[in-house]
Amino acid sequence: MCSSLRRHGSMMSLTSANSGVSSTSSSSKKGHSLREKLSEMETFRDILCRQVDTLQRYFDGCADVSRDVLERDRVVEEDEDDFPSPRTSGELVHNNNGSKEKLFQPVSPKGVNGIDFKGEAITFKATTAGILATLSHCIELMVKREDSWQKRLDKEMEKRRRIEGGYKSTLNDLKKSHYRGPDYEEGPNSLINDDEFFDAVEAALDRQDLMEEQSHCEKTRLHRSIPVPSEDLYSSTGSHRYSDKVEEMVQNHMTYSLQDMGGDANWQLVVEEGEMKVYRREVEENGIVLDPLKATHSVKGVTGHEVCNYFWDTAYRNDWETTIENFNVVETLSENAIIVFQAHKRVWPASQRDVLYLSAMRKIPAHNENDPDTWLVCNFSVDHENAQPSSRCVRAKINIGLICQTLVSPPEGDKEISRDNLVCKITYVANVNPGGWAPASVLRAVAKREYPKFLKRFTSYVQEKTAGKPILF
Incomplete structure (x- = not known):
């Protein structure tokens, strides 16, 4: 104890x-x-x-x-078997020493x-x-x-x-100081190999991106309040000398650009970032890269009308397009069609490019109430007497389409539709003939780099501009 x-x-x-x-x-x-x-x-x-x-x-x-x-x-x-005698559980027994103890004493x-x-x-x-x-x-x-x-x-x-x-x-x-003369720039007899050409182009693009980033941080973009024309103006081609050509381009985009490429082996998926996918089909003609590109993307909080409006309206062009040196509207064909001259910044050692194109914006009504309306901007090269090619720039040829459809998810209860209920499905197709003598490997590498960057920059800009504003369906 x-x-x-x-x-x-x-x-x-x-x-x-x-x-x-x-x-x-x-x-x-x-x-x-x-x-x-x-x-x-x-x-x-x-x-x-x-x-x-x-x-x-x-x-x-x-x-x-x-x-x-x-x-x-x-x-x-065993003892009880040998000496059977009835006892109670508390009965005392005598041990060999003569002392008394209970039979079942706790241990x-x-x-x-x-x-x-x-x-x-x-x-x-x-x-x-x-x-x-x-x-x-x-x-x-x-x-x-x-x-x-x-x-x-x-x-x-x-x-x-x-x-x-x-x-x-x-x-x-x-390189600029050492490689002097046209033989060290873009041309048929250029003495720069493809790797050096690409390194120089990439360095110039990086420098442009850095300058644009600094400029974007330092300046405050002006939120203009520009009246948007009625939807009826975009429901028809209009009456001008390129009306038939515009209608042809619109129908081609609606027929071929919206097709799914999942089963087409000619298209290669070159970039996939989240909802964005970029496909390319390799095409060369006389040594010039003509690779058609197609990108699909989904953007929340905006409508197809808004995306196409900011893409088409030149009033916003300098806000989101960072590769332009200058541009001007050469001719206004109708309320929804213009001819634009656009000179792009030079990226040494490549030659400077410019484009002259017709830009038209259209609304294609849905065939039935279950399908969404389609908004489309098509840009394709044309000629104009007031914007002739010059020896200073290489004239590029383009055929570009931006096709947008708005998907609306029903809001809960009796709430009104908000931007949280909107998703814009975007299809962007680009057929570009850059002209000139740039190496094919460089053109493909630059396209793979720049197209996804452009699409992300532009769609982010549209989201920023439309935030807090009434929805434009």
């Missing part, structure tokens, strides 16, 4: 000590390092291991008592009377709470450290980007 009390006292002191350690650990300041937190968790582990050992000894003692009771019952049963496990289960439970809860608190603090430290490293990585990446941009710019300037 005394030894049992001594064990009970030692267990209570252990419990009190463990509880003190746990309380101290759980209230530790967050300024501790990970190494100190690891040491704390090792202490918690030792506490739990000692508790497990104590419980194991207790259950081992219980198992020994069970075996002793079973053995005693077996001996008593306690040896060495396990002093365990304080309530104290052990409190210790266990406090220890586990301390472990969780320490782990939480370790996670916070790791997140802060990861954020710090991420900021350092971002700074290094930005520094590397600036250095690479400066290197390419310097290399470009060196």
Whole structure:
């Protein structure tokens, strides 16, 4: 009994000590390092291991008592078989020494009377709470450290980007100074190989993107309020000398441009970014790349009318088109058709390009009420006496179509349709004859890079311009 009390006292002191350690650990300041937190968790582990050992000894003692009771019952049963005499459970019997004892005297496990289960439970809860608190603090430290490293990585990446941009710019300037004369620029006898040509073009495009990014951050775009003509003006081709040609182009786009290319092996998927997919079909004629490109995209929060309006209306052209040096409307054919001259920025060593094209915007009503209306802008090259080709630029030929359909999901309850219920399905097709003598590999690489960038930039611009404005269906 005394030894049992001594064990009970030692267990209570252990419990009190463990509880003190746990309380101290759980209230530790967050300024501790990970190494100190690891040491704390090792202490918690030792506490739990000692508790497990104590419980194991207790259950081992219980198992020994069970075996002793079973053995005693077996001996008593054998004695009763030899000397049958009825007794009650509390009847006294005489042992060999002449002392009296009850037949079924309770037996306690040896060495396990002093365990304080309530104290052990409190210790266990406090220890586990301390472990969780320490782990939480370790996670916070790791997140802060990861954020710090991420900021350092971002700074290094930005520094590397600036250095690479400066290197390419310097290399470009060196090539310009070293490679003088037309033989080192685009032409049939160019002495620049394809890799050097592409590096120079890529460096120039990177520099243009950087300048445009800085310009976009510094200036605030003017949100003009330009009245939109009635939908009826876009329902017909109009009356002008190119009316039949416009109608032909519109019908070709509605027939062929909207076809699914999933089963057409001639089209190759070259870019896939989220909802946007860009396909290309490789075509060359007399060494000039004429690759038709087709892109599909889904944009939330805008309508087909809005997308086509911002694409067609020249009032917004300089807001989203970053490759133009200058442009002007050569002739207005009707309310929905114009002829535009457009000169693009030169990208050395390639020659400067310009285009002269007719741009028409149309609305194609749906055949039945379940189908959406289709809005379309078609741009195709034409000739005009007021914009003749010049020796300063290479005249490119284009045939481009932007086709948009608006899908509306029903709003909940009696709510009005909002921009959250709108998705615009966009199909963009481009057939471009760049002319000149640019290497085929360079033209394909630049197209693969620039078309997805243009589509993302333009659609983001439309979302920005229409945000918070009434919906234009």
